[in-house]
Amino acid sequence: MSPKLHLHILASGSKGNACVVEGPEGSILVDCGISRKRLLDRARETGCDMDAVDAVLLTHEHSDHTAGLTVFCNHFAGELITTAGTAASRPYLSDLPFTLVSHDDEFAVAGIGVRCFPTSHDVADPMGFRFSCDGDAIGYVTDTGHLTDPALAALDDVRVLAIESNHDAHMLKVGPYPGYLKERISSGSGHLSNEQTAAALADLVGPDTETIVGMHLSQENNRPSLAVRTMSSAVGAEAVNTTFTEARTPDGHLSVIAAGQDRPITVW
Ligand SMILES: [Zn+2]
Numbered sequence: 001m002s003p004k005l006h007l008h009i010l011a012s013g014s015k016g017n018a019c020v021v022e023g024p025e026g027s028i029l030v031d032c033g034i035s036r037k038r039l040l041d042r043a044r045e046t047g048c049d050m051d052a053v054d055a056v057l058l059t060h061e062h063s064d065h066t067a068g069l070t071v072f073c074n075h076f077a078g079e080l081i082t083t084a085g086t087a088a089s090r091p092y093l094s095d096l097p098f099t100l101v102s103h104d105d106e107f108a109v110a111g112i113g114v115r116c117f118p119t120s121h122d123v124a125d126p127m128g129f130r131f132s133c134d135g136d137a138i139g140y141v142t143d144t145g146h147l148t149d150p151a152l153a154a155l156d157d158v159r160v161l162a163i164e165s166n167h168d169a170h171m172l173k174v175g176p177y178p179g180y181l182k183e184r185i186s187s188g189s190g191h192l193s194n195e196q197t198a199a200a201l202a203d204l205v206g207p208d209t210e211t212i213v214g215m216h217l218s219q220e221n222n223r224p225s226l227a228v229r230t231m232s233s234a235v236g237a238e239a240v241n242t243t244f245t246e247a248r249t250p251d252g253h254l255s256v257i258a259a260g261q262d263r264p265i266t267v268w
Pocket residue numbers: 013014017062064065143216
């Protein structure tokens with residue numbers, strides 16, 4: 001099957017998140033946590049056409065996912081979609097004309113099927129997504145302390161799995177963060193660790209899965225090489241470079257990479 005969907009990860013991490021899911025008839029922007037200028041610069045860098053964006057989907061209200069939204073909307077006539085809880089959670093969000101959906105809704109935007117599922121995070125009503133088009137599928141989940149059952153079901157055997165791999169449990173434990181923050185991050189409503197994500201891959205990776213992208217990596221409590229190494233060990237992938245920032249299974253079918261804060265990547 002030739003891929004119908006492409007994922008442009010323009011920024012990923014606690015300093016700002018934004019991705020574009022590109023389909024044959026249009027695109028969806030997922031979260032808008034960086035400035036419009038940076039968004040457009042990064043999109044240009046990856047060859048992503050922001051004029052093709054038909055809708056913005058918000059996962060949740062944290063500023064690293066929403067900080068650029070108000071200015072972006074001043075220049076955007078498409079649909080804004082999120083849950084009622086997220087829309088009502090901040091004054092600057094409640095002023096925007098959202099189309100409200102439930103965290104278990106299914107709908108389509110520009111020929112791309114969107115299946116929502118609830119995530120577990122310390123906010124009003126967060127969600128993740130499975131995007132599908134003509135047999136192709138991309139899974140997207142970040143900012144969740146654990147993977148809910150609907151998340152596990154929705155993310156099963158997608159071709160591209162963009163999944164949070166926020167922190168190395170040991171680095172977080174011995175790192176500089178205050179105790180309350182360590183507790184928040186590692187709690188069931190915080191962020192997925194490399195180890196949790198690696199454990200989930202056994203369930204999620206199927207015959208159609210070709211790329212696993214570690215998302216929302218902590219700059220203080222993780223390293224791209226650690227995230228990639230931990231996920232790779234769960235799926236039998238081996239390093240393809242000396243820095244261990246990319247790995248592949250011996251048959252070449254499945255790649256493991258990590259997204260970053262400062263550099264956009266595209267998964268074709
Ligand atoms: Zn976040």
